[in-house]
Amino acid sequence: MTTMTSPPRPDEGEAKKRSERNATQLTRRQRLSRLDVKASPYLYIAPFFVLFALIGLFPLVYTFVVSLNDWDILSGAGEWIGFDNYVAELNDPYFWNSLFNTMSIFLLSAIPQLVAAVFIAALLDQNLRAKTFWRMSILIPYIVTPVAVAIIFSSAFGEKYGLINNILTSFNIEPVMWKSEVFASHFAIATMVNWRWTGYNALILLAAMQAVPRDIYESASLDGAGAVRRFFSMTLPSIRPTMIFVIITATIGGLQIFTEPKLFNPTSANLGGAHREYQTTVLYLWDMAFNRGDFGKASAIAWLLFIIIVGIGLLNFMISRKIASTEVKVISKRRAKKLARYRATTAANPTGVPAASVVDEEKSS
Amino acid sequence: MKSQRRTKMVAAVAGAASLALLATGCSATDGGDSDGPITLTVTTFGTMGLDGLYAAYEAENPNITIKATNIDTGGNALTDWKTKQAAGAGLADVQAVEEGWLGQVMQVSDTFVDLSEYGADDIKDRWVDWKLAQGTDADGRIIGYGTDIGPEGLCYNGALLEEAGMPSDRDAVAELFGGDSATWEDFFQVGKDYNAATGAAFYDHSGFVWNAMVNQLDEGYYTADGEIDIEGNADLKSQWDLLADGAASGLSAEQSAWDWGGGKAFTDGSFATFMCPGWMLGVVKGQVEAAGGDASTGWDFADVFPGGAANWGGAFLTVPTQSEHPEEAAKLAAYLTSAESEVAAFQAAGTFPSVIEAQTDDGVTGTSELSTFFNDAPIGTILGSRAEGVTSQFKGPNDSVIQEQVFGPATKELDSGVDGDTAWNNALEVLKNLDLN
Numbered sequence: 001m002t003t004m005t006s007p008p009r010p011d012e013g014e015a016k017k018r019s020e021r022n023a024t025q026l027t028r029r030q031r032l033s034r035l036d037v038k039a040s041p042y043l044y045i046a047p048f049f050v051l052f053a054l055i056g057l058f059p060l061v062y063t064f065v066v067s068l069n070d071w072d073i074l075s076g077a078g079e080w081i082g083f084d085n086y087v088a089e090l091n092d093p094y095f096w097n098s099l100f101n102t103m104s105i106f107l108l109s110a111i112p113q114l115v116a117a118v119f120i121a122a123l124l125d126q127n128l129r130a131k132t133f134w135r136m137s138i139l140i141p142y143i144v145t146p147v148a149v150a151i152i153f154s155s156a157f158g159e160k161y162g163l164i165n166n167i168l169t170s171f172n173i174e175p176v177m178w179k180s181e182v183f184a185s186h187f188a189i190a191t192m193v194n195w196r197w198t199g200y201n202a203l204i205l206l207a208a209m210q211a212v213p214r215d216i217y218e219s220a221s222l223d224g225a226g227a228v229r230r231f232f233s234m235t236l237p238s239i240r241p242t243m244i245f246v247i248i249t250a251t252i253g254g255l256q257i258f259t260e261p262k263l264f265n266p267t268s269a270n271l272g273g274a275h276r277e278y279q280t281t282v283l284y285l286w287d288m289a290f291n292r293g294d295f296g297k298a299s300a301i302a303w304l305l306f307i308i309i310v311g312i313g314l315l316n317f318m319i320s321r322k323i324a325s326t327e328v329k330v331i332s333k334r335r336a337k338k339l340a341r342y343r344a345t346t347a348a349n350p351t352g353v354p355a356a357s358v359v360d361e362e363k364s365s
Numbered sequence: 366m367k368s369q370r371r372t373k374m375v376a377a378v379a380g381a382a383s384l385a386l387l388a389t390g391c392s393a394t395d396g397g398d399s400d401g402p403i404t405l406t407v408t409t410f411g412t413m414g415l416d417g418l419y420a421a422y423e424a425e426n427p428n429i430t431i432k433a434t435n436i437d438t439g440g441n442a443l444t445d446w447k448t449k450q451a452a453g454a455g456l457a458d459v460q461a462v463e464e465g466w467l468g469q470v471m472q473v474s475d476t477f478v479d480l481s482e483y484g485a486d487d488i489k490d491r492w493v494d495w496k497l498a499q500g501t502d503a504d505g506r507i508i509g510y511g512t513d514i515g516p517e518g519l520c521y522n523g524a525l526l527e528e529a530g531m532p533s534d535r536d537a538v539a540e541l542f543g544g545d546s547a548t549w550e551d552f553f554q555v556g557k558d559y560n561a562a563t564g565a566a567f568y569d570h571s572g573f574v575w576n577a578m579v580n581q582l583d584e585g586y587y588t589a590d591g592e593i594d595i596e597g598n599a600d601l602k603s604q605w606d607l608l609a610d611g612a613a614s615g616l617s618a619e620q621s622a623w624d625w626g627g628g629k630a631f632t633d634g635s636f637a638t639f640m641c642p643g644w645m646l647g648v649v650k651g652q653v654e655a656a657g658g659d660a661s662t663g664w665d666f667a668d669v670f671p672g673g674a675a676n677w678g679g680a681f682l683t684v685p686t687q688s689e690h691p692e693e694a695a696k697l698a699a700y701l702t703s704a705e706s707e708v709a710a711f712q713a714a715g716t717f718p719s720v721i722e723a724q725t726d727d728g729v730t731g732t733s734e735l736s737t738f739f740n741d742a743p744i745g746t747i748l749g750s751r752a753e754g755v756t757s758q759f760k761g762p763n764d765s766v767i768q769e770q771v772f773g774p775a776t777k778e779l780d781s782g783v784d785g786d787t788a789w790n791n792a793l794e795v796l797k798n799l800d801l802n
Binding site: 075076179268275290291 | 444447448450451469472473572619620621622623624626627629630762763765766768769770773774777778781798799800801
């Protein structure tokens with residue numbers, strides 16, 4: 001505190017008067033420092049909120065306003081039509097098609113990616129030679145720009161001249177129509193996503209794994225728990241909070257996927273495949289805004305997607321909370337049982353020294 | 366000490382704020398009268414061949430500085446133009462627009478300067494009349510100066526035709542396809558003969574053929590009155606049936622346009638003919654070279670086109686009303702579309718001039734790297750002859766959307782073996798879903 005008042009004098013009345021005067025007649029310096037204490041914290045956090053209002057909140061609200069209008073990209077604002085754009089989009093088969101594609105690509109990428117990331121992290125958590133080398137290596141795909149990844153992969157997945165189909169045909173396997181079949185194209189795009197993000201997620205999970213105390217592992221292995229048992233019973237439960245973080249960020253990223261499908265077949269006349277085989281929702285939004293020029297509908301799609309992402313985020317949050325609370329429940333149940341047993345033994349053995357058998361049991365459990 | 370720190374922080378915040386202002390593009394334009402120094406911005410796309418002309422113009426007009434931006438493809442240029450148009454700021458003083466999106470430009474033609482105010486009437490005889498008509502809006506305001514046009518001829522691979530026992534000589538090939546009265550029926554018949562002799566496909570994919578067919582009609586996806594009418598356009602349907610029959614006979618190589626396996630499809634005998642507007646010649650050469658081929662791959666260019674004259678693409682230079690120096694910008698646009706400039710652009714990029722005088726210039730009709738590649742074909746002369754009889758078709762605001770999103774998938778379906786009627790009905794279904802107007 002910068003405001004220092006002199007210690008109270010023995011004369012009560014005098015001191016009171018003095019302090020009253022102090023409250024009303026502060027020096028300039030004192031007033032400044034009071035302002036400093038009260039206002040400065042807000043000033044310090046202001047840049048974030050000002051920026052957020054400017055580039056986060058304002059566009060959000062403005063998009064909503066646009067979505068309530070019949071708004072053409074070239075001729076600008078048209079009539080106010082309420083929620084007609086939302087109704088039109090919810091009845092548009094291409095909107096649902098884009099949602100299906102997004103979810104399908106998301107599931108095809110998120111699940112294998114997280115499983116692989118957990119196991120890679122577990123491997124890297126072992127006592128390896130040249131640790132840093134291995135850890136850096138798995139991050140390399142993340143450093144490459146997504147555009148470069150998309151261009152290389154889309155060439156490899158080419159239908160007629162692509163590397164993968166060339167290999168398949170050399171083994172007398174029918175070439176796969178990577179860019180014109182729904183599942184094949186989703187698989188190809190998910191591959192790009194996985195290639196890029198697995199290493200990144202593995203590193204985050206690795207950091208979580210390293211925070212698990214080593215002595216727990218040691219005592220577990222002394223008690224005869226194998227590597228697999230240790231992984232499933234100790235590692236996985238310990239990294240649960242990080243897992244939830246990774247899953248939520250993967251969900252948000254996965255639902256907004258754009259670059260990979262946009263560049264998967266850049267020469268296609270239709271965005272996201274001739275028959276919209278892999279047209280994700282953001283791609284559909286882009287098409288609506290910039291090809292078809294309907295800003296109103298595009299804004300409505302943006303808001304629908306926003307609501308869906310928030311919804312799935314909440315779902316994730318609730319599921320993760322439920323997992324956490326059941327864990328607490330299991331633990332407290334176990335503890336209550338032990339406590340009851342302990343009390344029973346101490347009651348039977350009034351000397352206060354716990355029976356040896358209970359101590360043994362504690363150790364082995 | 367403390368107050369000093371505070372001042373520093375305030376200064377830092379102020380500095381950051383001013384940086385942010387700069388970043389959001391509140392750049393002050395250097396105004397001034399026409400005698401003072403003026404900076405003109407130019408935005409072009411693809412290969413328009415204008416780059417070499419800027420320096421010459423700057424030398425002639427010492428008070429002008431040109432800042433040119435070239436966007437890689439027409440599609441990206443369209444997005445760029447649309448966003449800046451929507452934002453109401455950021456367009457260049459001289460803005461190139463493509464024929465394919467002219468329908469959208471005409472929707473907002475009042476945001477472009479009427480070039481008649483800056484001397485367009487004095488020079489309007491330089492262009493072929495249909496090009497001038499395309500650049501004129503419904504109220505008779507001239508908003509675009511034509512750069513190139515895309516008269517279509519037939520690219521063919523002489524070596525492949527010879528293997529099929531057909532002539533490879535340019536004139537004989539033109540005759541084979543029906544000469545001056547070449548029809549699409551002739552084209553598909555030759556294709557079937559070729560297919561019978563070799564078992565190979567005849568053209569690269571159905572999309573480009575369809576494009577040519579549609580562009581040739583008096584009315585395409587829109588009626589002349591500006592209404593979308595596809596179901597009621599009997600000409601469109603009869604052309605579609607021809608195309609479907611061709612695809613069903615195995616004449617399409619089912620290639621992906623603009624991909625062609627990195628050019629390999631042009632060198633491995635996948636197809637023997639290709640729809641070639643002037644600017645496409647450079648594309649063919651580029652594709653063949655990308656695949657490691659050269660002139661010996663046998664590509665040639667014939668003075669014939671099924672169904673008569675056709676035009677595909679071409680660009681205009683416009684001056685948006687956003688421009689602070691419309692007069693100087695219009696002058697620059699006029700310079701860039703003069704006969705000499707268009708000859709220079711043709712030599713640089715193979716873009717065929719829309720200026721009549723330039724079309725017969727030695728620089729266009731003479732030999733060039735491009736003509737050497739096409740077996741010494743007199744490219745400029747052939748294109749000039751292919752440009753005769755081209756008429757302009759009304760292009761509505763959603764023309765490019767229909768072409769890409771309705772008939773893109775449908776032609777792809779034809780290539781993958783779907784029968785013509787099903788693909789046509791699917792196209793109409795998509796059109797209904799898109800709900801365009």
